[in-house]
Amino acid sequence: MTLRRILPLSFFRWCEEGSLGGLIQHSRWSFAIIETIHIMALAVLLGALLIIDLHILGCAMRQQHACEVVKQFGPWSWISLGFMVLTGIPMYLSEAVRLGNSPPFFYKMLFLFAAVGLNLRTFKTATKPLSDRSSAADKLTASLSLVCWVAVALAGRAIAFLSK
């Protein structure tokens, strides 16, 4: 399954032909710098999410309530996700046609949406009042979101690998 099965080729051509896509395409340095920021943001994002999910699973920050942990680390997960999207878009634009034809890229996006959705759920239920101990459903959601993030990273790596 690829994005090309959903959207027309003209859309991906339009993405690449824009000035941002062209700029990144022709400058190895800008792609490198943008990708480096993407990876640093990934470290922050995964770290913050791991702390929240580990707390829900009962393995970290045990002296605090779930809502405190979410309040401390939740915003950082959104900020770092924002940086990942901000850096992801130019990288996408620079090779939109190739990514349109890439199955791993499709699955990366799919798992990304699933992971974000699961995390929104996790954060919401964790900030319910009187929820000191997480229910089994919360733990399942937390675990599933971690699995989805792993899938996002694996699919992301597979993009470069499978288009040799």
Next chain:
Amino acid sequence: MHLVDFFTWLNNLPFSVTLRQDEWPFPIIESFHILGLGLSVGIIMWVDLRLIGVSLRRQPVSQVVSQLEPWAIVGFGVMIASGFLLFIAEPLKCYLTVAFRFKVVMLILAASNIRYFHTNVYSNVSEWDDAEEIPWQAKMVGCFSMILWFGIIIAGRWTAYL
């Protein structure tokens, strides 16, 4: 024997050749190395930010350290294991790449920073655990740690691409 001969010898070992040439092992190991960033740097940065004094201020330092450090240790274990394998897959390229040499130097400095923290700074943490004023040595350790780990990430990315 020059160092380059040693790394060439390593490079020609069957295990190294296999890791390098087989399709799947390298990308999978590399993916775990990148994912491990979250469990290592992504977690230890909060200890560093607490030491610097800009985050998690309501919790005593010892609580932040005891809650997060064990997980960061697991994360760094993943990084060391996957990193070692990635190095063994292309020892000669790593040796010849300037970015990788920078990475190794920074790794050694980061390890020294951790050691210094535990022997000289954390040992008397009960005196400043929830103090308003954090000892400058603790702030310094936190700063060095942040700069070094993010520098290591940057150098690591350049190693892959140079």
